Amino acid sequence: MARKASIWILDGNRAAAQGVKLSRVQVIAAYPITPQSPVTEKLSEFVEGKELDAQYIAVESEHSALAVCTSASMVGARTFTATSSHGLAYMHEMLHWAAGARLPLVLACVNRAIGAPWNVLNDQQDSISQRDTGWIQIYARNNQEIIDSIIQAYKIAESIYVPVMVCYDGYVLSHTEMPVDVPAQEDVDRFLPPYKPHTILDPANPKNYNLVTLANPRVNAEGVLCHGYMELRYLLQEALQNSRETITTVGREFGELFGRSYANMFWENRLDDADVVIVAMGSLAMEAMVAADILREAGHKVGVLGLRVFRPFPKADVAKALKKSRLVVVFDKNISYGLEGATCSEIKSALYGNSVRAVIRNFIVGLGGRDVKARELVDAVNKSLLSLKEGDLNEEYPEWICAI
Amino acid sequence: MQDYYEIRWHGRGGQGAITAAKILAQAAYLEGYQGVTAAPSFGAERRGAPVSASTRIATQTIMVVSQVETPNVVVVLDHTLLKYDEVTSGLVRGGWLIVNSWRHPKELALGGDFNIATADATRVCSSLGLIVAGLTVVNTAILGAFIRATEAVSMASIEKAIRERFSNSEVDINLAAITQTYEITKLEKIK
Numbered sequence: 001m002a003r004k005a006s007i008w009i010l011d012g013n014r015a016a017a018q019g020v021k022l023s024r025v026q027v028i029a030a031y032p033i034t035p036q037s038p039v040t041e042k043l044s045e046f047v048e049g050k051e052l053d054a055q056y057i058a059v060e061s062e063h064s065a066l067a068v069c070t071s072a073s074m075v076g077a078r079t080f081t082a083t084s085s086h087g088l089a090y091m092h093e094m095l096h097w098a099a100g101a102r103l104p105l106v107l108a109c110v111n112r113a114i115g116a117p118w119n120v121l122n123d124q125q126d127s128i129s130q131r132d133t134g135w136i137q138i139y140a141r142n143n144q145e146i147i148d149s150i151i152q153a154y155k156i157a158e159s160i161y162v163p164v165m166v167c168y169d170g171y172v173l174s175h176t177e178m179p180v181d182v183p184a185q186e187d188v189d190r191f192l193p194p195y196k197p198h199t200i201l202d203p204a205n206p207k208n209y210n211l212v213t214l215a216n217p218r219v220n221a222e223g224v225l226c227h228g229y230m231e232l233r234y235l236l237q238e239a240l241q242n243s244r245e246t247i248t249t250v251g252r253e254f255g256e257l258f259g260r261s262y263a264n265m266f267w268e269n270r271l272d273d274a275d276v277v278i279v280a281m282g283s284l285a286m287e288a289m290v291a292a293d294i295l296r297e298a299g300h301k302v303g304v305l306g307l308r309v310f311r312p313f314p315k316a317d318v319a320k321a322l323k324k325s326r327l328v329v330v331f332d333k334n335i336s337y338g339l340e341g342a343t344c345s346e347i348k349s350a351l352y353g354n355s356v357r358a359v360i361r362n363f364i365v366g367l368g369g370r371d372v373k374a375r376e377l378v379d380a381v382n383k384s385l386l387s388l389k390e391g392d393l394n395e396e397y398p399e400w401i402c403a404i
Numbered sequence: 405m406q407d408y409y410e411i412r413w414h415g416r417g418g419q420g421a422i423t424a425a426k427i428l429a430q431a432a433y434l435e436g437y438q439g440v441t442a443a444p445s446f447g448a449e450r451r452g453a454p455v456s457a458s459t460r461i462a463t464q465t466i467m468v469v470s471q472v473e474t475p476n477v478v479v480v481l482d483h484t485l486l487k488y489d490e491v492t493s494g495l496v497r498g499g500w501l502i503v504n505s506w507r508h509p510k511e512l513a514l515g516g517d518f519n520i521a522t523a524d525a526t527r528v529c530s531s532l533g534l535i536v537a538g539l540t541v542v543n544t545a546i547l548g549a550f551i552r553a554t555e556a557v558s559m560a561s562i563e564k565a566i567r568e569r570f571s572n573s574e575v576d577i578n579l580a581a582i583t584q585t586y587e588i589t590k591l592e593k594i595k
Contacts, residue, residue, distance in 0.1 A: 009426070009433055121447065171444075175443060179439075286468070286469050287470055289467050369446055369447070374470065
């Protein structure tokens with residue numbers, strides 16, 4: 001069997017660290033938290049061993065970690081941080097700041113549940129809770145996608161000056177080893193040019209940056225009419241709205257160079273003839289393919305839509321992909337309390353006004369590390385099919401796959 | 405080559421069950437299996453407390469990310485764990501239970517519908533001096549019993565994986581432990 005020497009057996013955290021190293025990151029600031037800690041350990045080893053020419057800045061909290069990355073980015077450095085759960089929650093203020101300042105930071109979020117009660121295991125409540133901070137969010141299904149997405153994240157972020165969060169499931173990916181094709185440094189160098197900042201804070205050329213900005217546009221001391229706060233917010237939204245083009249182009253270019261294309265905002269698995277579609281994000285989209293196999297064997301035309309980019313949400317693409325479906329079953333590893341799973345809401349919103357008549361069912365699964373098995377996904381789809389048959393179409397709230 | 409193996413490892417924190425799960429995945433990949441995964445049981449681990457891990461080996465890329473429910477091989481690094489039902493839980497009919505034990509498989513008197521292999525890996529390791537912080541480290545040795553019973557991977561692939569993972573000074577003693585345990589493994593197949 002032909003084997004490429006570039007394939008390593010890596011867990012998700014080591015895949016992430018390799019991606020950071022290959023991206024020639026210059027400043028790393030991170031605070032350890034389970035299950036992210038091995039990323040920071042590996043990166044500090046790289047820096048210590050001079051395998052990576054970067055400053056590793058030890059900080060006392062996640063808030064400081066992201067403040068360091070923000071500052072380092074403003075003086076012209078390519079930066080990286082990683083966190084999970086409470087750590088990401090603690091970064092919340094700086095997440096807004098980094099996006100508002102249009103700094104192309106890259107952050108790895110190793111998805112973990114949030115307390116109370118304490119739980120170190122996987123769900124996606126942490127990153128979903130940061131949905132509205134102005135960051136692009138990309139979710140990986142496996143460890144190959146972690147390393148590939150981190151490398152692409154820098155190119156995307158630095159093309160449009162929007163920070164990118166690469167999210168991957170704690171333990172399920174972070175601590176699970178699998179084969180990963182690690183790109184060669186010279187190929188990554190060809191793919192990813194050095195970071196060009198839009199503004200550099202420099203003591204030799206003092207200036208104010210992100211100073212108090214009033215509601216309305218205003219003429220500055222040099223007589224130039226400057227944007228008000230709202231115009232700057234519009235431009236951030238516009239950047240995210242338009243980022244689909246950059247994300248898919250970067251993904252296509254990556255495919256041309258490395259043989260693994262990321263030219264779509266989501267993964268399509270047997271959607272061509274499917275009238276029942278399972279939607280899932282992250283590693284759950286892998287398990288969903290196993291469920292689809294089982295359902296296909298039972299004679300159902302089932303496909304899987306694996307969400308990859310959650311922000312910007314690819315509304316038009318999703319509506320097109322779901323055009324032929326009569327049933328869409330959305331599994332969420334998060335809950336927007338009082339409503340439903342966040343990805344379900346997005347799917348519904350995408351279908352509005354697009355004449356797609358599919359019934360949409362939502363199941364909340366896998367919170368706090370609860371194992372989600374393909375057979376459980378199969379049961380949920382069968383249950384949804386049955387209610388479709390009985391004409392029982394409207395469910396106001398999601399169902400939960402749990403003991404209650 | 406069997407298409408698909410699900411292996412669950414049971415040991416105590418510090419015995420190296422997770423490392424064994426990873427070495428086997430690496431060896432299986434070197435053997436030519438396209439799909440391999442190795443994972444700890446998720447959560448907190450403590451020295452001395454029961455821990456488990458899993459390895460999946462397949463001729464195709466592995467899509468399953470949920471935990472192993474119906475293993476076809478269970479490897480037990482500490483025979484005292486056999487008193488817990490979850491150790492043999494889900495082990496498929498005709499699968500292998502591999503135990504680090506001085507007893508003959510028949511003497512374990514488990515009466516399940518699976519094959520049993522035993523080897524006294526602890527004795528092999530203590531005679532070789534494969535001891536870390538006062539504990540005999542049987543995780544590599546038991547791989548000898550694993551390949552003897554299942555024939556899922558070759559000794560050559562295991563050796564390659566050991567050479568990739570361990571420093572030169574550690575390679576010989578671990579390979580000796582694997583080979584010696586392979587030799588003394590006792591097999592008892594169900595009819």
